[in-house]
Amino acid sequence: MSRDGGDWMCQACQHINFKKREACQRCGCPKFATPPEVEAYAAAQRTEVMAGDWYCSGMNCGAHNYASRSTCYRCGTAKAYYGYGAPDAAGYTYDAVPGWKTGDWICNRLGCAMHNYASRSECYKCKTPRE
Template identity: 60%
Template sequence: MSCWVGGDWMCGACQHQNFKKRESCQRCGYPKYGGPDVSTYLYNNSYNSAEVLAGDWYCSAMNCGVVNYASRTNCYRCGSLKNDFVGNYNTMGCDGTVPPGWKTGDWICTRYGCGVHNYASRIECFKCKTPRNFGGA
């Protein structure tokens, strides 16, 4: 799924793009309209539970979010370059627009267990205070 259609939504826990009809995330099961604390939910449901070591990085490309070893320059799942998505939400819809509720330059916190949407003007995550460029080169 790469094009945004009216009513499609992004999971608040794993940033997976879901069809309008889904009541919970296809990838991680998080409820469409929110639910328990995201960090607690992801931990309790073993989502992205692989051991994360210093230097490892999360792919922030839309619909990805996997952990990659520090030595990788490309995401093993989607092939995105490490620095293409760190700190910014660069994947646009088919018509060049950003996802619903987003503005150009908005970004996803890449800290494990956080993953929240932040406005472009923020230099650190509003939830966990992690710097915008956390995990970057």
């Protein structure tokens, strides 16, 4: 698929590549890949979505981010917490998130933000006590 100026969008991962590239910068799919090649490269890009993972709401991004990230790895947009309960003294409640259980919590230590099970009294990663 060609874009203005000759730049092209990878059929496997939708990354915009410069005209001069013969393969996608992100996933390596050839510029003129056959449909079976495109499917193979696209399948390699898929990762299992775990509880707490989120998709970037930034303009035209949509990147899959791990639960531990507070900003998008691709574009830097902050994680959107809307729709997942109201903030309270212990942070945000996430019992509305698929795969999460009532009482699960996010570590509030700056730079950590790991998903923890309700039964934990401290963060499994950084050992910060639950508030």
